[in-house]
Amino acid sequence: MVRAATVNGTVEGYMPGFGNDFETEALPGALPQGQNSPQKCNYGLYAEQLSGTAFTAPRGQNERTWCYRIRPSVKHTTRFTKIDVPFWKSAPNIVDDVISLGQYRWDPVPHADEPLTWVTGMRTATTAGDVNTQTGMASHIYLVTRSMVDEYFFSADSELLVVPQEGRLRFCTELGIIDLEPKEIAILPRGLVYRVEVLEGPCRGFVCENYGQKFDLPNRGPIGANCLANPRDFKTPVAAFEDREVPSTVIIKWCGQFHETKIGHSPLDVVAWHGNYAPCKYDLRTYSPVGAILFDHPDPSIFTVLTAPSGVEGTANIDFVLFRERWMVAEHSFRPPWYHKNIMSELMGNIYGIYDAKPKGFVPGGMSLHNCMLPHGPDRNAFEGASNAELKPEKLDETMSFMFETRFPQHLTEWAATSAPLQDDYIDCWDSLEKKFDGTPGVK
Numbered sequence: 001m002v003r004a005a006t007v008n009g010t011v012e013g014y015m016p017g018f019g020n021d022f023e024t025e026a027l028p029g030a031l032p033q034g035q036n037s038p039q040k041c042n043y044g045l046y047a048e049q050l051s052g053t054a055f056t057a058p059r060g061q062n063e064r065t066w067c068y069r070i071r072p073s074v075k076h077t078t079r080f081t082k083i084d085v086p087f088w089k090s091a092p093n094i095v096d097d098v099i100s101l102g103q104y105r106w107d108p109v110p111h112a113d114e115p116l117t118w119v120t121g122m123r124t125a126t127t128a129g130d131v132n133t134q135t136g137m138a139s140h141i142y143l144v145t146r147s148m149v150d151e152y153f154f155s156a157d158s159e160l161l162v163v164p165q166e167g168r169l170r171f172c173t174e175l176g177i178i179d180l181e182p183k184e185i186a187i188l189p190r191g192l193v194y195r196v197e198v199l200e201g202p203c204r205g206f207v208c209e210n211y212g213q214k215f216d217l218p219n220r221g222p223i224g225a226n227c228l229a230n231p232r233d234f235k236t237p238v239a240a241f242e243d244r245e246v247p248s249t250v251i252i253k254w255c256g257q258f259h260e261t262k263i264g265h266s267p268l269d270v271v272a273w274h275g276n277y278a279p280c281k282y283d284l285r286t287y288s289p290v291g292a293i294l295f296d297h298p299d300p301s302i303f304t305v306l307t308a309p310s311g312v313e314g315t316a317n318i319d320f321v322l323f324r325e326r327w328m329v330a331e332h333s334f335r336p337p338w339y340h341k342n343i344m345s346e347l348m349g350n351i352y353g354i355y356d357a358k359p360k361g362f363v364p365g366g367m368s369l370h371n372c373m374l375p376h377g378p379d380r381n382a383f384e385g386a387s388n389a390e391l392k393p394e395k396l397d398e399t400m401s402f403m404f405e406t407r408f409p410q411h412l413t414e415w416a417a418t419s420a421p422l423q424d425d426y427i428d429c430w431d432s433l434e435k436k437f438d439g440t441p442g443v444k
Contacts, residue, residue, distance in 0.1 A: 014235035018217055018280070019063075024176070024239040025272035036066045045271055046072045052189055052214065052277035063214070065275025067174070070243060076193065076250060076267035080259040083251070085119060089413050090157065090256030091127035091136050091211070098417040100126075100410065103376055105426035108165075108365025111202045115146035118169075118196035119153055119251055119258075122207070125416040126347060126369060128408035129317075131157050131211050131256045135310070136408045137318050139347045140207040141367070141420075144169065147197040150246055152267055154193045155253040158209045161306070161320060162186040163402060165351050165365050167203030171196055174270045175278050176237025182351060183400065185320075186281040187215055187306075193250065193267050194279075204365060206349045208404045212317035215306040223290055229305045233286040236278050242266040284351075284400065287322055292330045297338060300403070310407055319344075321403040323355065329393045336386050339377030345410040346370045346403050353399035357382050361423065362401075368426070372409055379429040 015022050025031040030045060032038050037047045045068040052063035109123065121143040129136010138158075144167070162169075164182045171178040171186060173194040180186050182205075188194065217229060244266040251260045287305060292298055303321045310317040328335045336357045348355075349367045357378045362368060370376040378386065416422070 013238045014281075015238060016232045016235060018229075018231035018234040019276055020231075020236070021274070021276045022236055022278060023272075023274035025068075026239040026241055027271055030068055030272035031274060032068070041068055043271065045069060048072050050191060050275075050277060052191070063275075063277040065175070065273055065277040067270045068272040069174075070241070070269035070271065071265070073193075073267065076263055077252075077261045078263060080252070080261050083258050083260050085122070085258040087124060087415055088119070088122040088140070088253075088258070089124040089127055089138065089415075090131040090209075091129050091138060091411070093124075093127040093413060094411050095414050095417070098412050098414060100371060100412045101374070103368075103370050103374055103427055104412070105362065105368040105423045106366055106416070107421040107423060108363065109141050109143060109204065109420055111145065111204065112143055116143050117146050117148050117151070118142065118144055119148075121145070123415055123420070124413045125367065125420065126410035126412055128345065128406050128410045129211060134211050135317065136211050137404065137406050138209040138211075139404050139410070140209065142203070142205055142207055144196065144198060144203040145201050148195045150248045150266075151251065152193050152195050152248065153251045153253075154191060155188075155209075156191060157253050157255065158211050159190045159214050160188040161208040161210065161215060162188065162205060163207070163349065163351070164203065164205040165349070166205065167201045168199040169196055169203055170199050171279065172240075172242075172268060173237070173279050174268055175273055176240045178237050178279055178281050180281055183284050184281055185284060185305075186279065188279050189214070189277055192279060195268065206367070206402075206404075208318060208320065210308050210318055213309050215308045215318070215320070218304045218307045218319075227288040227290050229282065229287055234280045234282045236280045239270060239272050240268075241271045242268045284322060284324065287324060289324065289326045291326060292333070295330050295333045297330065297333060297335060300337065312407070315343075315407050317406060317408075319403070319405040321405060323399065323401045323403075325395070325397050325399060327393060328396055331391060333391070334386055335389075335391075336378050336382050339375065341373050341375040343372055344405045344407060345372045346376075346405050347410060348401055348403045351400040351402065353397075353401075355399060355401045356396055358429070359385075361426065361429065369410060369412070380432045380434075383433065
C-alpha cells in the first residue's frame with residue numbers, strides 16, 4: 001500500500017520554500033500537535049528524529065526533522081555486508097599515473113548496453129578534499145536505465161545535488177516523492193533513504209556530492225532581497241509512505257565504502273513529518289540572473305544558485321553556479337567571460353545549447369575541468385567574435401550550463417582519465433590565439 005498527502009486534491013504535491021519548517025501528514029491526525037514525542041503516537045506510529053546538524057548548532061543553522069513512522073529506522077538495517085561499487089569513488093582518490101593538472105574537456109558519456117541503476121550507473125569524474133573529515137566534494141556522471149526494485153539507498157557521507165541532462169527520474173524518499181527532469185535540480189540530504197525509478201529513459205546527468213556543510217542560498221549583499229534563486233521556487237514533497245512486506249535491500253555509502261543490508265519490508269514508512277531537514281527540487285528556469293547593465297563583465301559568482309560554506313568566510317566548499325539565457329547589454333566591453341586563473345577549481349557541465357565562451361566542442365551532456373590556478377578563457381573564435389561584434393543589446397538564448405566550483409583541487413579518477421570520452425585536443429583550442437601587441441601609442 002502506498003499513501004500520500006494531498007495538495008489541491010492531487011496525491012503528489014510539493015510545499016514551497018527553502019529551509020522552511022514544514023509539516024505534512026499522509027493520514028489525518030498522524031502528526032502530533034504541541035509536542036514532538038508523545039507517550040503514544042496515533043496509528044501506533046513511532047516518533048523518530050533525523051538530525052542534519054549537531055544538536056547544538058546555532059539556531060539559524062540547526063536542521064532536524066521529526067518523523068512518525070511505521071517502524072523505527074533501526075528496523076531498516078540488520079547486519080551489513082560490504083559490496084563493491086567500482087565506479088563510485090570518494091576523496092581522497094589520487095591515482096599515481098593520472099595527471100589532474102591541466103585543462104580538460106569531455107564529450108557526453110554514452111549510454112551503456114547493460115541495465116544500470118542509480119547506484120551501479122554512477123561514474124565519478126573528480127574528487128576533492130576528504131570524505132572522512134567531511135570536507136570537499138566529488139563530481140559524478142549518472143547513467144540510469146533501470147528502476148531500483150525493492151532496493152533503496154542512502155549516503156551517510158554527503159548530500160547530493162542532482163542535475164539531470166537527459167531523461168526523467170522519480171525519487172521515492174522517506175519524506176515524499178520528487179519527480180525530476182532536465183532544467184530542474186534536486187537536493188537529497190545526508191542520511192535520507194530513497195529509491196530511484198526511471199520515468200523516461202535512458203537517463204543521464206550530473207551529481208555534486210557534498211561532504212561538507214549543506215547547501216544554502218548565497219547572501220545577496222547589495223543585490224537585496226530579490227532575484228537570483230528565490231526561496232519560494234524550491235519545492236519540498238508532501239508526506240508519502242509505503243506499507244509493504246516484501247524482501248528488500250538497503251545500500252549504504254559510509255566513509256567511501258558501500259554496504260548492503262537485507263530487510264523484509266519497505267523502509268519508506270514515514271506517515272507524517274515536520275521539520276526543516278528534507279529533500280527539495282528547484283526549477284532552474286525560475287533563476288533570475290543579475291548582471292552588468294552598463295559596462296564590464298562581472299565575476300561568475302554573480303550567478304551562484306547555491307553555496308556550501310567552508311570554514312573560511314567568503315570561500316566556499318562548493319558553489320553551484322548557473323549560466324542560463326540572459327540579455328547582454330554592456331557597452332564598450334568584452335562580454336564573454338574573460339581570461340583568468342583563480343583559487344577555485346571549476347567543473348562545468350552543459351545541460352543544453354551553446355556556451356558563449358566555447359561556441360564549439362562543449363556540447364550538451366559534456367563537461368570540462370579547469371583546476372585551481374590553471375589559466376582558461378575564451379577560444380580564438382569567441383575572442384575574435386566578441387572583440388569585433390557590434391555592441392547592441394543581444395539575447396543569449398537557448399543555453400544552460402553550470403559549474404561545480406570548490407576551493408579544493410579536483411583530482412581525476414582513473415575512469416575520467418582513461419575511459420570517459422576525453423577530448424584530447426581541447427588544450428589546442430587556444431593555440432591559434434595571436435600576438436596582437438603593437439607598441440605604438442594609442443593603437444588598439
